Amino acid sequence: MEKMLRVSSSPHIRSKDTVSSIMRDVVIALLPATLAGIYFFGINAAIIIALSVGTAVVTEAGIQTLRKKKVTINDWSAVITGLLLAMNLPASAPWWIPVIGAIFAIAIVKQAFGGIGSNFMNPALAARVFLVTSWPIEMTTWVAPGADAVSTATPLGMIKEGSTAQLPSLMDAFIGNVGGSLGETSAVLLILGGLYLLYRGVISYRIPTFYIGTVLVMTFILGGFNIYDSVYSIFVGGLMLGAIYMATDYSSSPITAKGQIVFAVGAGLLTTIIRFYGGYPEGVQFSIILMNIATPIIERYTAPRVFGGAKK
Amino acid sequence: MGLLSFKGGIHPPHSKEYTEDKPVVIAAEPAMVHIPLRQHIGAPASSLVKVGDVVKVGQKIGEAGGFVSVPIHSSVSGIVKAVKNHAILGGSTLTISIENDMENEVHESVQPKGKLDDLSGKEIVEIIKEAGIVGMGGAGFPTHVKLSPPADKKIDVVILNGAECEPYLTNDYRLMLENPSDIIFGLEAVMKVFNLKEGYIGIEDNKPEAIKVMKEAAKGNPGIKIVGLRTKYPQGAEKQLIAAVTGREVPSGGLPMEAGAVVNNVSTAAAIATAINTGMPLIDRICTVTGKGIKEPKNIKIKVGTMISEIVEQCGGYEENIGKLIMGGPMMGIATHTDQFPSTKTTSGILVFTEEEARIPEESQCIKCGKCVETCPSFLQPSYISAYALINNLEMAEKYNALDCIECGTCSFVCPSKRPLLESIRLAKREILAQRRKTK
Numbered sequence: 001m002e003k004m005l006r007v008s009s010s011p012h013i014r015s016k017d018t019v020s021s022i023m024r025d026v027v028i029a030l031l032p033a034t035l036a037g038i039y040f041f042g043i044n045a046a047i048i049i050a051l052s053v054g055t056a057v058v059t060e061a062g063i064q065t066l067r068k069k070k071v072t073i074n075d076w077s078a079v080i081t082g083l084l085l086a087m088n089l090p091a092s093a094p095w096w097i098p099v100i101g102a103i104f105a106i107a108i109v110k111q112a113f114g115g116i117g118s119n120f121m122n123p124a125l126a127a128r129v130f131l132v133t134s135w136p137i138e139m140t141t142w143v144a145p146g147a148d149a150v151s152t153a154t155p156l157g158m159i160k161e162g163s164t165a166q167l168p169s170l171m172d173a174f175i176g177n178v179g180g181s182l183g184e185t186s187a188v189l190l191i192l193g194g195l196y197l198l199y200r201g202v203i204s205y206r207i208p209t210f211y212i213g214t215v216l217v218m219t220f221i222l223g224g225f226n227i228y229d230s231v232y233s234i235f236v237g238g239l240m241l242g243a244i245y246m247a248t249d250y251s252s253s254p255i256t257a258k259g260q261i262v263f264a265v266g267a268g269l270l271t272t273i274i275r276f277y278g279g280y281p282e283g284v285q286f287s288i289i290l291m292n293i294a295t296p297i298i299e300r301y302t303a304p305r306v307f308g309g310a311k312k
Numbered sequence: 313m314g315l316l317s318f319k320g321g322i323h324p325p326h327s328k329e330y331t332e333d334k335p336v337v338i339a340a341e342p343a344m345v346h347i348p349l350r351q352h353i354g355a356p357a358s359s360l361v362k363v364g365d366v367v368k369v370g371q372k373i374g375e376a377g378g379f380v381s382v383p384i385h386s387s388v389s390g391i392v393k394a395v396k397n398h399a400i401l402g403g404s405t406l407t408i409s410i411e412n413d414m415e416n417e418v419h420e421s422v423q424p425k426g427k428l429d430d431l432s433g434k435e436i437v438e439i440i441k442e443a444g445i446v447g448m449g450g451a452g453f454p455t456h457v458k459l460s461p462p463a464d465k466k467i468d469v470v471i472l473n474g475a476e477c478e479p480y481l482t483n484d485y486r487l488m489l490e491n492p493s494d495i496i497f498g499l500e501a502v503m504k505v506f507n508l509k510e511g512y513i514g515i516e517d518n519k520p521e522a523i524k525v526m527k528e529a530a531k532g533n534p535g536i537k538i539v540g541l542r543t544k545y546p547q548g549a550e551k552q553l554i555a556a557v558t559g560r561e562v563p564s565g566g567l568p569m570e571a572g573a574v575v576n577n578v579s580t581a582a583a584i585a586t587a588i589n590t591g592m593p594l595i596d597r598i599c600t601v602t603g604k605g606i607k608e609p610k611n612i613k614i615k616v617g618t619m620i621s622e623i624v625e626q627c628g629g630y631e632e633n634i635g636k637l638i639m640g641g642p643m644m645g646i647a648t649h650t651d652q653f654p655s656t657k658t659t660s661g662i663l664v665f666t667e668e669e670a671r672i673p674e675e676s677q678c679i680k681c682g683k684c685v686e687t688c689p690s691f692l693q694p695s696y697i698s699a700y701a702l703i704n705n706l707e708m709a710e711k712y713n714a715l716d717c718i719e720c721g722t723c724s725f726v727c728p729s730k731r732p733l734l735e736s737i738r739l740a741k742r743e744i745l746a747q748r749r750k751t752k
Contacts, residue, residue: 005637005649006670009735011721012642012663013324013479015727019679073674117679117729154572206685255682255693307551307690308564 019116023076025200029193030083030245035180036189040145042090045182048098049086055102056082066308077116081105084124087183087241088285089131092143092151097135120234121292125242125285132285142179152179155236160281170228173235180237187235194244203248206260208219211243214268222276239271242284252292259302260297266298267291315517318552319540320689322722324643326518327479330602336486337648338613341414345617346398347373350405352452354380361610364390364684366710368419370592372442373408382444382454386410387595387615389417393496399653401639401646408718412618422591428497433505438587440501443593444657447471449484449548449577452658455584458576459505459685461569471557472499474515474522474578475541475548478641481661483598484578486611488515488522491582492529498581499536501588502574510536511539512557513578518543518708521592542588545643546720550575552689564716577662594657601627604633605664620662633710635670638663642720673730684723684733686692690716694723696731701740706747709740 023107038045060078064071073079085101105127110119132139144152155178158167168178170211176186184190197203212234219230228252247253247267267287291298326558350356357374367373367386374384390413398407425431425439441456461467472495476484488495495513503511513530515523517540532537534644541547541556551562553575560571568575577586595616602609607628614623620639624630638645640661684694700708714737723733 005645005647006672007649008636008642008672009732009738010642010646010719011734012636012638012645012647012665012670013725014673014730015322015324015726015728017683017726018730019676019728022679022681022728031741075676077679115677183441190375250682251680255680255685255695257686271587302695303712304685304691306564306692306716307555308566308716309691309713 001106019077020075021203023080023210025197025202026080026245027076027083029196029202030087030183032189032192033085033176033183033186033241034087036176037087040176040185041143041182045091045205046094047095048089048091048182049083051095052086052089052098052102053079053082055099056085056106059103059106063107064115069115072116075116078106081110081123084245085127085162087123088128088181090139090142091182092141093138097131097138098266100151101131104130116251117251119251120295121289122246123250125246125288128285129289130257145185147178154178154180154277154281155199155232156281170232170235173232178236183240184238187240190240190244194240197244203244204257204260206257207248207253207264208243210261210264211247211268212239214265215239215272218269218272219275222272233275237275237282238284242288243267247291249286252295254299254302256299256302256304258304259298262294262298262302263291266294315540315542316556316687317544317547318555318625320687320722321544321546321552322725323543323689324479324725327339327642328482328485330480331482331600331611332485334482334486334609334611336490336611336613339615339618339623341412341416342388342615342618342622343412343581344393344409344619345386345412345615346407346409346619346654347384347387347617348398348400348407348654348656349374349384350618352382352446352454352512352658354378354382354454356405359395359406361392361395361408363392363395366390367392367410368417370422370595371419372421372593376441378431380454380457382441382446383593384408385444385593385595386419387617388412389415399650400656401648401653401666402617410525418592418606422593423743425588426592428501428504428588431504431588433507435548436501436505439587440584443583445580445583445587445707446594446657446716447577448579448583448597448658448660450658452656455576458574459502461574465569465572467569467572467574468508469554469558469573469624470499470502470506470511471553471573471575471580472507472511472513472581473548473550473553473575474513474519474526475553476519477516477545478604478643478645478661479541479545479751480601480663481600481641483600483660485519485522485613487579487582487598488519489525492525494582494585495526495578496529496536497586497589498532498576500533501584502576502581506574509536510537511535512537512538514541514557515554516541516543516546516547523546530650543612546689546718546722549720551718564713578589585596597657597659599623599655599659602661603664604666604669605631605633605636606662607620614655614659616657617654619654620659623655623662624651624664631665631666634664635667638665643725644719675731678729678731681728683726683728687722687726689720689722690718692716694733694737695731697740698731698736701736706740706744709737714744
């Protein structure tokens with residue numbers, strides 16, 4: 001046996017999952033809701049998505065090249081950030097909004113903190129909050145679904161202003177035929193993608209179910225024990241998109257099972273409180289960002305009990 | 313009884329199809345055996361023979377070097393040619409080389425030890441010790457030590473490990489199919505040691521044939537329960553097996569006896585049966601020779617001291633493009649750069665990978681997916697231990713319970729970033745233990 005043999009530490013086999021296979025699954029899961037966004041909001045939605053994804057990928061490659069690091073745009077993570085950002089923007093936003101947002105998300109929130117796995121906030125969400133606070137008019141001018149781009153209020157906006165007479169039906173909210181960010185409206189397709197991610201083992205059920213469940217229960221309590229209203233509340237706004245795709249961001253959510261539940265319940269409480277008592281009609285983005293910041297401390301207090309260790 | 317299991321774990325490909333349907337064949341007599349005096353955890357044995365001595369099969373040629381040690385016996389009859397250092401897996405040790413006269417003359421000390429009913433627990437432990445029996449599933453811990461817990465530790469459960477959760481390996485499986493009665497007898501002997509009426513044999517449910525055959529063989533003893541375990545790696549890890557069968561957790565840092573349990577491999581049980589029934593000490597074992605890099609994968613019964621290269625030759629030799637040679641299974645086995653060393657009592661598998669399979673994937677940054685935390689059977693956070701280990705922060709690695717790692721490799725297996733998690737944790741463990749020894 002003259003051959004050179006490889007010697008390495010066990011284990012000698014590895015699973016088929018890779019970072020890019022996982023990230024690609026997330027893109028696949030987001031596709032139905034993305035296409036629905038283009039269907040509901042027309043060509044401008046497609047342009048925003050293209051600009052956002054394109055800018056995110058170019059920014060990632062550019063920064064990694066500048067820093068003489070390995071360019072990792074093949075791992076699809078920049079694509080996801082760009083796509084999620086676009087899905088959080090109004091279809092009527094001017095072209096520079098997704099461009100600035102994507103640069104901020106990748107350059108400041110992701111790469112400045114060390115790239116994939118090291119960002120402490122969800123890059124797309126942080127960018128969205130940055131855009132809302134910097135350009136509030138552009139970021140809150142909503143259009144109704146349809147080719148003629150009539151401006152409208154979101155269902156949550158209507159609830160906040162008390163103009164509940166024009167509220168779209170529960171069915172319209174469920175399939176996404178309402179005003180809102182271009183990728184957040186179709187609850188049914190977002191759930192479908194979420195089920196795919198669960199099936200593929202990319203996310204666990206914990207964050208989405210506890211987050212959405214908390215909003216459901218809290219809206220029921222704070223809203224005067226109205227079942228219809230509380231069910232309605234989980235299908236509108238950014239909750240589905242946020243709970244399934246943004247709060248589950250690996251690097252900005254807890255790694256421990258218990259921590260994920262604490263994180264999700266916290267986000268649910270904050271979301272409902274902002275929706276009911278805050279200045280903004282929607283609280284999903286701020287809630288997730290706040291819980292992102294709390295993640296390290298949640299992890300510290302929710303470390304799993306070691307096998308054979310004292311039961312707590 | 314329904315399927316039992318533990319929390320965490322993974323489902324690697326079984327890869328048992330190469331050998332699971334192949335009955336055990338007896339290897340050709342080796343012309344020469346090289347029997348190392350150190351074959352397992354514990355103190356090495358000391359040689360009882362010198363060059364030129366004539367030895368017979370089953371003759372004691374090495375005396376145990378302490379309590380946590382066992383004697384060594386000749387696996388052939390012939391003439392001692394050398395007593396000197398010889399290469400073993402991962403190093404070298406004092407080794408007795410014997411030229412086989414091919415007569416297979418059995419030593420006069422090899423005599424049946426009588427009926428189980430007539431033997432006391434103490435006598436059984438003594439027989440096991442004198443037969444040089446060690447744990448045949450993994451590290452080879454001397455069996456008589458496991459069977460001699462301190463007086464204050466009450467053992468109330470004995471379990472045989474037939475899980476064989478390591479991919480590729482089928483030696484325990486074939487043994488269960490082909491020699492179930494010895495396994496049952498061995499279990500009864502262990503039960504007798506602790507004066508217990510009940511014993512368990514845990515088998516993963518991907519081996520329904522083995523479960524069936526063992527149930528059939530256990531019919532005569534209602535105290536013996538064959539337990540179906542969910543197929544999941546590392547189901548055969550001692551502590552995880554105890555948790556699955558009894559629901560008890562071995563305390564962190566403790567031994568199975570602290571949960572009142574003693575676990576032995578099914579092969580070990582069969583060796584105990586042989587030692588009692590025929591008096592023949594542990595001088596051979598079944599080994600699974602397998603993988604894409606082997607021309608004719610086999611389950612083969614080999615004598616202790618046979619060179620690995622000779623065993624491979626008897627399995628058709630290597631394929632063209634081999635890239636890795638592993639002693640044991642793919643999850644916990646040890647990779648070696650050469651096949652020029654002898655087999656031991658713990659050579660359960662010889663696994664050969666092709667170049668393609670041997671390629672080490674490129675690692676990338678941790679994405680914090682948490683898969684290692686989710687699957688760790690010891691409930692650790694491998695990504696954090698590894699991260700601290702890599703910056704040499706042993707204090708934090710220890711705080712994150714690095715020493716509770718059982719080195720099953722689950723974390724490295726699931727990691728999508730292909731990070732060397734276990735490798736770095738193992739390093740941290742060694743460093744922490746070394747420092748402890750220093751400060752003591």
